[in-house]
Amino acid sequence: MTASPASPASLPVTAPPGPAAPLDLLYSETEEGLRAAVRSLLADRCDAAAVLARAESGTPHDPALWHTLAADIGAAGLLVPEKLGGQGASHREAAVVLEELGRAVAPLPYLTSSVLATEILLGCDTPDVAPLLRELAAGRRVCVPAVPLTLAPGAPLPAPVKDAGGGVLTGTVTSVADAAAADVLLVLADTGLYAVPAASAAPTPLVPLDLTRPLARITLDAAAGTRLADPATARAAVAGALLSGAGLLASEQLGIAEWCLTRTVAHVRERHQFNRPVGSFQALKHRLARLWLDVASARAAARAAADALATGSPDAPLTVAVAQAYCSGVAVRAAEECVQLHGGTGMTWEHPAHLYLKRAKADSLALGTAGHHRGLVADFAELPAP
Amino acid sequence: MTVTAEELRTRVRDLLAAHPVDRTASADFLRARFDAGLAWVHYPEGLGGLGAPRSLQAAVDAELAAAGAPDNDPRRIGIGLGMAAPTILAYGTDEQKRRFLRPLWVGEEVWCQLFSEPGAGSDLAALGTRAVLDEQAGEWVVDGQKVWTSSAHTARWAILIARTDPTLPKHRGITYFLCDMHDPGVEVRPLRQITGEAEFNEVFLTGVRIPDAHRLGPVGDGWAVARTTLMNERVSIGGMRIPREGGMIAPVAAAWRGRPELRTHALHQRLLELWVEAEVARLTGERLRQQLVAGQPGPEGSGMKLTFARLNQEISGLEVELLGEEGLLYEDWTMRRPELVDFTGRDAGYRYLRAKGNSIEGGTSEILLNIVAERVLGLPPEPRDDKDLAWKDLAR
Numbered sequence: 034m035t036a037s038p039a040s041p042a043s044l045p046v047t048a049p050p051g052p053a054a055p056l057d058l059l060y061s062e063t064e065e066g067l068r069a070a071v072r073s074l075l076a077d078r079c080d081a082a083a084v085l086a087r088a089e090s091g092t093p094h095d096p097a098l099w100h101t102l103a104a105d106i107g108a109a110g111l112l113v114p115e116k117l118g119g120q121g122a123s124h125r126e127a128a129v130v131l132e133e134l135g136r137a138v139a140p141l142p143y144l145t146s147s148v149l150a151t152e153i154l155l156g157c158d159t160p161d162v163a164p165l166l167r168e169l170a171a172g173r174r175v176c177v178p179a180v181p182l183t184l185a186p187g188a189p190l191p192a193p194v195k196d197a198g199g200g201v202l203t204g205t206v207t208s209v210a211d212a213a214a215a216d217v218l219l220v221l222a223d224t225g226l227y228a229v230p231a232a233s234a235a236p237t238p239l240v241p242l243d244l245t246r247p248l249a250r251i252t253l254d255a256a257a258g259t260r261l262a263d264p265a266t267a268r269a270a271v272a273g274a275l276l277s278g279a280g281l282l283a284s285e286q287l288g289i290a291e292w293c294l295t296r297t298v299a300h301v302r303e304r305h306q307f308n309r310p311v312g313s314f315q316a317l318k319h320r321l322a323r324l325w326l327d328v329a330s331a332r333a334a335a336r337a338a339a340d341a342l343a344t345g346s347p348d349a350p351l352t353v354a355v356a357q358a359y360c361s362g363v364a365v366r367a368a369e370e371c372v373q374l375h376g377g378t379g380m381t382w383e384h385p386a387h388l389y390l391k392r393a394k395a396d397s398l399a400l401g402t403a404g405h406h407r408g409l410v411a412d413f414a415e416l417p418a419p
Numbered sequence: 420m421t422v423t424a425e426e427l428r429t430r431v432r433d434l435l436a437a438h439p440v441d442r443t444a445s446a447d448f449l450r451a452r453f454d455a456g457l458a459w460v461h462y463p464e465g466l467g468g469l470g471a472p473r474s475l476q477a478a479v480d481a482e483l484a485a486a487g488a489p490d491n492d493p494r495r496i497g498i499g500l501g502m503a504a505p506t507i508l509a510y511g512t513d514e515q516k517r518r519f520l521r522p523l524w525v526g527e528e529v530w531c532q533l534f535s536e537p538g539a540g541s542d543l544a545a546l547g548t549r550a551v552l553d554e555q556a557g558e559w560v561v562d563g564q565k566v567w568t569s570s571a572h573t574a575r576w577a578i579l580i581a582r583t584d585p586t587l588p589k590h591r592g593i594t595y596f597l598c599d600m601h602d603p604g605v606e607v608r609p610l611r612q613i614t615g616e617a618e619f620n621e622v623f624l625t626g627v628r629i630p631d632a633h634r635l636g637p638v639g640d641g642w643a644v645a646r647t648t649l650m651n652e653r654v655s656i657g658g659m660r661i662p663r664e665g666g667m668i669a670p671v672a673a674a675w676r677g678r679p680e681l682r683t684h685a686l687h688q689r690l691l692e693l694w695v696e697a698e699v700a701r702l703t704g705e706r707l708r709q710q711l712v713a714g715q716p717g718p719e720g721s722g723m724k725l726t727f728a729r730l731n732q733e734i735s736g737l738e739v740e741l742l743g744e745e746g747l748l749y750e751d752w753t754m755r756r757p758e759l760v761d762f763t764g765r766d767a768g769y770r771y772l773r774a775k776g777n778s779i780e781g782g783t784s785e786i787l788l789n790i791v792a793e794r795v796l797g798l799p800p801e802p803r804d805d806k807d808l809a810w811k812d813l814a815r
Contacts, residue, residue: 058706059713298796313799318792319785325796326722333703355702358695407691414664414694416675419682 056352057125058336064129070106071130074098075137081385084138088244088388093140094214102130102141103172109147110170112155112277117163119170124277128284128339135288135364138388140245142175142211144285149278150176153219156270157226157262165217165228165261176217178274179234179251181208185401186275186353187409190268196224200258205250210399212236212249220251220258226267227258243395245388279400280338280353286364287335289393290328293364293371293386297321300375317374324370331363351413358406361397368393422460422471424478430455430469431482445489449525452483458524462508466520474712491526494759498570499523499530503578505651510595510636510644519576519597531574533565533598533622534645538815540567541786544589544642545805545813548624550581550596552631559583559596559634561604561627567780571607571620573758574600578648579629580641585811592810593641597633604628614772615752618760649782660708661701666727667734667762667770668697674741681741690741693734700726718795725787728777735771742767 060068078098087093103109111127113119120126127148134143146169154166154176168174184191194204202222212218215231233256236249262270298321301312311317338356341349368390372379379386397403411418434455438448452458453467460476462468484490493500500523507519522528539546548563561581571577577598584592598605604627609617636644664672674681675690703726707719739746750766762770778784792798805813 056702056705057709058702059709059715298798302798309802310799312792313801315785315789315801318796318798319788321796321798322788322791323725325791326725329717329719329722330699330703330726333706334699336706337702355695355698358691359699407688407695410695411687411691414672416672416687416690416694417682418687419679419684 123343132288135285152274283335283356290367293367595641
């Protein structure tokens, strides 16, 4: 048909819920420079074979690689102000690092230590906080929040840890990500937030679906903690960190999806069946074209979340919920397509597709499922349930 | 010498001073605007532009709109602006550019596009409308049938592609013409659609005589010329700024908020999914726009039409269902001849039916997916045997 296409701008705007903040959805030159540095490091020292070998060894984390990324490149301190020894950058730069870590399914405690724990500490104001932030920013210590990886922004915060008085903590927390790599745990107790040496928390490794982000059960048995915040401050700090974490996880999911698409396209161009590259069959071309569209859209959604967080936009909670509601599904679908379109190869242990599928699926539960985030969208956009 | 934003502002002010909007007839103002080079600033001087960067146009449009200047109604003359003009600019003779661009931009002459045929839609290059040169008269004699032609009933001119050499493979024997819709032998018949109205037309061409001076580009090179038109058709689809909840999702969200009795849990889940997808599509379009402004055009533009077609269909389908008993009704089946697609003024049933065309018009979604797969992802084309075969020997 030669008609002009339906113009989506031609419909009336009825009560848009809140003004959409002007967002910068592109990458800056600085961000591209940071990306290049991280990508090159991971290409050298974190290829799929290395990730798989470490995962099989039972100690997926690579402390030497972490030190280079965190300290030499300075990625651990991106969210930390310069006066506290950090880079004074923003969520936009941290998001770029996470895109690259997602592309490599890197087994590094970036999301947990450099985003979640860092954001929690930035929300606390007792004298012990600044020295700890300096250590994190410098990559000298790893600190992770002792909360289940599934804990979501907007969900009620659990309080399984009790303080017997004076920071003597008892309780159990399950599914804590990266606890094995941590020096310090941030524990939310009924009397506030505490820093607890990981050694005194008896992390018991669990068998994770995602081999590249290990999980543990933390058991505190009258463990001594240093109090970092009162209960109200602690809960606000954790809630804020969960929002940032969920928003930036979208960038990790984008990285996963991008890798899966790129690798799959390369595969179907090479793989011949019926005397043709399988990528020349329209059924596969259309699937991959649709996936490309989804990845391009996921990039816009993830960038929007990163920028809204970076600028402290009042729109950030909605933008983050939209990004999570969208990007987790795209990452899972990309990984599932990657497995399927690689045929039998995609089912093998040797091919890295399974590492991406496992990370993508685990990420879709991390920091709130898509369904949870759609529930948040319903609140923010004033589309109430019946 | 590049024209700056500041110089353009001065020119806008001079135009407004010389032709006060409250005392100037609309067409006179638009002609003066064209002559001042403020119609499309990236066009050459004398042809409505100043050779300025295209990105500066938005500021000119905004300033003139703010001053209450008359509008040339880009939606009514969209085919002329979006497709005929860039093609004439790229391939036209000086005489053709001078003759056609000004009345086109002012909106005095509406254009339509005579490309698709009953047997050549997605496979557009298979078209069979014949143009034979009458050498003595210096005229081409055109016979054939075109279809899906919007604006044919209001158009003064048409861009037309026709076969001039059936012995060549299909892409090589085509020539591009500018066809006078008032010529004898041009017959426009309304084509009634599933919505009940006749937004499109069939156009029958019987012995239509087109002077050789109205040929655009070399004989036999019409496919290359048509590709310019088609590329511009798709460019015009991306790049616009949409407010949050500014598309098809608006009436559904409004109904959800305003009519709690219609709400169910199942509909709520679907509404939220589509609301999120519509917001992400908005952000993707906005990112594309920012890329264009920054001079880094990405391939995302080729995908936006696919996204909007799918979303418009899913959202309008949900809207009909949400309305319950009312969803069983249709506003009016009387045949009308609208000048524009009007999603706003009609009911949910109309939106549902009309949106079905979104994945067909301007390139079917299947063809666009092939384009994304081949040009963006670099996947191999399907093997084909029609490329070197003479058009006359193709299966029909």
